[in-house]
Amino acid sequence: MTQSTDGRDATDAEDDEALPDELVDEANEDDKLRPEDLQGLVLYSLDWSVQSILERIGDTFDVNPSFQRRDAWSPSRKSSYIESVILGLPIPQIVLAEDPERKGRFIVLDGKQRLVTLKQFASPNEHFPSFKLRGLQFADGLEGMTFADMTSSLMARDYAENFLAQPIRTVVVRNWGQAAVLYEVFIRLNQNSLPLSPQELRQALFPTPFTFWINKKSAESVLIHQARRAKREDFRMRDAEMLLRFVAWKEGIATYRGNLRQFLDDACVRGDDNWKRRGPEHYEILGALCEQAIARTFMVFGDDAFLRFEKGSYNRRFNIAVFDLMSVVLSDDAVTDELIQTHAREIRGAYEDLCSNDEEFQSSITATTKSIDSVSGRFLTFAGRIEEILGVNLQLRAGVEQLANARS
Known part of the structure; x- marks a missing residue:
């Protein structure tokens, strides 16, 4: 039985129905700490x-x-x-x-x-x-x-x-200096124990009305839990990270520079600023869009939603990269429930075709998020197929193309 540094058994609050993660996407290696970063500690x-x-x-x-x-x-x-x-x-x-x-x-x-x-x-x-x-x-x-x-x-x-x-x-x-040092300490505290999401530390680093909303909204969202096949809110706050990632991609996809941890931290800072300027209604709309996209994904894929397709079948592990992809693309303003219902079979077929026959796409949903090419490529490729199938122009394309051009 695995035990965390907080005295928590791995089986204590684990939901047996929840899909296990295929990817641990937010690795501390993205921060590339050097010995001198720890000198003042x-x-x-x-x-x-x-x-x-x-x-x-x-x-x-x-x-x-x-x-x-x-x-x-x-x-x-x-x-x-x-x-x-x-x-x-x-x-x-x-x-x-x-x-x-x-x-x-x-x-x-x-x-x-x-x-x-x-x-x-x-x-x-x-x-x-x-x-x-x-x-x-x-x-x-x-x-x-x-x-x-x-x-x-x-x-x-x-x-x-x-x-x-x-x-x-x-x-x-x-004197820890930068958040990356605390993330490193946090991860080392939990080595050889039940893995903890950096989202738990993020909530402590950014105690604002925005992060409070992320926590509360994700805990109460039946659809976010359904995406992970979980019965309740996740004590490791993976559901909160799912919602934060959705908001971060929707509001700032063009600003991504290959460090997911920093990208999500920046989303918390931006979220606090937008909360003050635009009010909570702005984020309630985004929360509703996330839930709508989850519902649309289930409309297309049923029990196979948010899974990776490989060798003729679906890998039975939750893939956060696929969640990002489906939630962001299918929440676009140009997409409607009617279009999804009409073209569900074609959308599913296109996704399975990409997973089976497009090596770059295959790699993009399993590769590290340090690669801007992989991140922009997965969004552009899938968005392009959705545009062809639905006969629409997705509004997110401009931001994704800006992200892709960031390498130039």
Whole structure:
């Protein structure tokens, strides 16, 4: 059983129905860090009491309550962690990064779920709902209790006081300089464990109304979950990344320069600016377009939607490059549901033909996103076939052609 640095079993929140990923598209190798990029990096350790940490959650430690819809731990796992803290048993350290833009604020690199669990248990509110201890191995006298129960019980009061006084070891990263350094730290923290999406860190780096909307909209979207064949929101935030990628391609495809991580970070910055200038209605429209494109893809491909076609059959793994392609092209203003319904068989046939007989297209949906040629090529090739089949001129073509010319 694989376990993450946050004490999370790979099977805890994994949806058995969800399609596994064929590609891990956002590799840290895109950032090409050099030794000198790490020269100013400083790490230091702090021990805070649980009481001190509780006072900092939501202020010093920015644990956004909107993340709670992606609660990854079961009540029994939360109870086990609380029991360990109460009894002073070994627990993993929390890793933080100082935020240079907001003095006194820390970005949580590793340990968010532990902080959430502490808050839910000892200082619950409407955003951090309380839970009762269950399945305890050693402190069975606390079984079924909340923290409020413990403090009001003569038998358990000492346990409550001991819990608040327990030290929590934290490691703090200072002078990290650029986001790429934090991504590298984040990835190394999770090597040999359950892979985590950089989207989780991105939400902490850019805590704005736009990223809050990305998180909330993707968590609530039945169609985005359906694209991955998932029953619920993804605790690794892959659904949030899917929506962010759609928005990024729609708004800035011509600006892509071969670094997907930076491209999506830039989309968050641009999204915050557009949110202020154009309001949330602009992004609600884009969210609706994404869902419409997903529905159209299922209209054409059924159970084979968002999969790669190879050797006469569909690979049963979710392909994020195919998702990008279908969602962006089929959401174009020139495309209608009626055209999709009328030409569904032709569209499916064209895609299968490209996957089978066009080597450049085949490579473009499996190759790294570092290649601008591959990215622009996949969009131009598929868009061209859609234009021929539907008899329309796609509006996205201008942006894609600008992207292709960026190599010149």
